[in-house]
Amino acid sequence: MVCAVTTLLPGAAASAEPAGVTGVAGDRGAGVERISVAADGTQSDGDSTGGAITTDGRRIAFSSSATNFTPGNAAGSERVYLRDEPSGQLKQVGSHPIAAPVxxxxxxxxxxxxxxxxxxxxxxxxxTAGSSIGVNCDALNCSQPSLSGDGRYVANVATIGRPSSSQRIDVWDWQANTKQELAWFDHTAPSRPSISGDGRFVAYQDGKAKDVFVWDRDHGSTSDPIEGPSKEATIVQVSEDGSKVVYLSGSDTYVYDVSSGTAQRVPNVKGLAIDPTGDHLLYAPNDTTGPSLILRDLRTGTDEVVSNQPASAGVDAVSAGGRDVVFQSRADDIVPGDTNGKSDVFVRRFS
Structure with missing residues (x-):
């Protein structure tokens, strides 16, 4: 792997104005479904946040403080839920998350x-089990997990010492109970990994140096900083197929091609997630006067609006081919009948 050479993304303007915007999701109920509801469709009585979707768009993970999703939930107690879209089945699978699940x-x-x-x-x-297990982390603090496609490999940050003085980027094969240490940092500045679907590639950030690296399991090697020596970068995500890595630098977003070592620049936007095939980028324009979330087809440079109302999204928010996008919002006019006054999780379907 070599340092990135930036090139202008085809169809991208020099500003955050979307090119060829279609499919506005802001119209009431048009292509949008509220996910954070009970199995019988009752709306949540608590805030729901996050939203991570599978490759095929079938299941969505999110967290919620709702008391009416499962019996016995105390008010204000955050829970982790998995929702199966075809059946509408909702399972509580964990409790007390610090951040949204992946x-x-x-x-x-x-x-x-x-x-x-x-x-x-x-x-x-x-x-299947409807419950959680602990990942065998041998450090005092482990955080920032990222999952492979079958869930076997878990990449995370392990923070060392009390008070914390250093950290590692680890990959756990929890089925074999083995660990691989990818990098050590002599600081605790925010660092985070992202793992590809087959577990071969892990993109990770050195939060102090502001560098992003790509580790390749097959070659047992780590790239130079992919953003090159003249930039500071923040990691967003590696695509599930391992072909692309999204990172932020300055006011722009870059989509790095792992194979060629080159990068496409999407100017004046904040990249949030990339679909499993590496062809669709979910971003938030830096210009806050327009739509809050936009999905770009990186092959054509055309955009589709995900939400016109204030909204946010995290990694794992886009299914393969950009067919589905999951996001959260407090807006009450995204779907009809939203009267709970809470933050809800939605999915925007483009097909």
């Missing part, structure tokens, strides 16, 4: 991190 490509697992006494630990939730 999901495996096949939808069998979700991962999240929790506070245990004064330390943080990574939990792995399973759809």
């Amino acid at each position: 999901i495996s490509g096949d939808g069998e697992y979700a991962a999240y991190w929790v506070l245990l006494f004064r330390d943080t630990k990574v939990k792995l939730a399973q759809w």
Whole structure:
């Protein structure tokens, strides 16, 4: 791998104005479904956040403080849920997440991190079992999980010492109970990994140096900083197929091609997620006067609006081919009948 050479993304303007915008999701109920509802369709009585979707768009993971999703939930208690879209089945699979869960490509697992006494630990939730297990982290604090496509490999940050003084980027094969250490940092500045679907590639950030690297399991090697020596970068995500890495630098977003070592620049936007094939980028324009979320087809440079109302999204928010996008919003006019006054999780379907 070589340092990135930036090129202008085809069809991208020099500003955040979307090119060829179609399919506005802001119209009431047009292509949008609220996901954070009980199995019988009752709306949530608590805030719901996050939203991570599978490769095929079938299952969605999110967190919620709702008391009416499952019996016995205390008010204000955050839970992790997996929702199966074809059946409408909703399962509570975990409790007390610090941040929104991520999901495996096949939808069998979700991962999240929790506070245990004064330390943080990574939990792995399973759809079939409907419960969570702890990932065998040998450090005091583990956080920032990312899952492979089948959920077997968990990349995370392990923070060392009390008070914390250093950190590692690890990959756990939790089925074999083996660990691979990819990098050590002599600091605790925000660092985060993202793993490809087959577990071959892990893109990760050195939060102090502001560099993004790509580790290749097959070659046992780590790239030079992919953004090149003259930039500071923040990682977003590696695509599930391992072909692309999205990172932020300055006011722009870059989509790095792992094979060629080149990058496409999407100017004046904040990249949020990339679809499993590496062909569709979900971003938030830096210009806040227009739509809040836009999906770009990187092959054609054309855009489709995901939400005109204030909304946000995280990694794992886009299914393969850009068919579905999951996001959260407090807006009450995205779908009809939204009267709970809470943050909800939605999915925008383009097909």
